């Protein structure tokens with residue numbers, strides 16, 4: 575198939591080219607994000623391939639469909655940036671990569687927790703400057719602490735497994751309990767119980783209307799004072815303005831983010847010679863107890879290999895049979911809302 579591949583960096587191209595070996599799809603790579611301003615680049619293609627910050631809304635889908643695009647192949651598990659209702663109307667199939675190394679994201683979650691707790695990022699700089707003072711670096715034992723996981727699907731389950739190894743008690747909230755987590759000793763409860771009992775809360779649910787700003791003013795009122803909040807799911811699961819208030823009031827003791835609700839204008843680009851015009855993001859950067867990574871939790875060799883292979887498998891299956899391997903659609907979601 576002729577595929578217009580948006581939002582690509584050299585590393586994406588390397589892994590996709592390797593997965594395309596012997597398949598012969600014609601992959602045209604673009605740095606640009608898919609948007610109303612760039613959709614013209616898809617002219618002559620039969621499919622588009624997109625990532626987390628591409629805009630696949632009703633307007634873009636109508637324009638793509640009029641160009642003969644039949645498939646949107648997501649290189650991500652999340653599909654909150656695609657208007658599935660519009661895709662159905664336009665007869666465009668949407669496929670995703672439902673699983674590709676949940677370990678990558680789970681292990682990065684632990685990197686955020688351990689760094690924020692033991693302040694290794696600050697220690698690294700201090701020691702290089704000959705400052706061996708420990709003042710300000712005090713952490714706590716993870717052993718025996720309660721960690722609340724919101725969402726115990728593929729990623730949440732691996733996080734639960736790792737935390738159990740650290741000796742943590744794991745509480746979870748998920749409309750569906752996961753038997754593998756229950757076997758680990760994870761206890762399910764309400765969101766209120768999770769917020770009021772956890773020392774650390776980590777988000778692993780998808781972004782849906784039900785989870786949009788799940789952590790906002792109301793959640794702050796229920797939190798144990800001084801909690802560590804970690805978000806590696808999607809930015810808008812957190813109401814950033816409310817969380818900033820929580821940091822200023824000391825309700826949130828530390829914050830680790832790999833995702834941000836307005837990340838599309840910032841992440842994945844080198845903006846180091848410009849100023850940050852997003853004042854909310856700039857405010858976050860002023861807190862010594864906030865650690866932000868730019869949507870890199872998925873970024874391991876294993877995950878990039880899995881993403882590329884599953885994406886190419888979706889494209890190949892669609893070319894051969896008119897059906898992708900991992901389709902996502904309004905009908906499918908109505909049957910299984912996970």
Ligand code: NAD
Nearest residue numbers: 652725726727728729730747748778779780806807871872
């Ligand atoms: P998954 O579908 O396996 O699990 C998601 C879980 O969330 C399910 O068990 C589901 O029942 C639960 N859930 C749904 N609504 C909920 C709610 N209102 N409250 C609590 N739980 C709810 O997905 P996954 O592979 O574990 O990925 C989870 C999310 O992580 C993805 O949706 C994606 O947004 C994000 N993600 C981020 C990165 C990254 O690089 N930062 C990479 C991959 C995935």
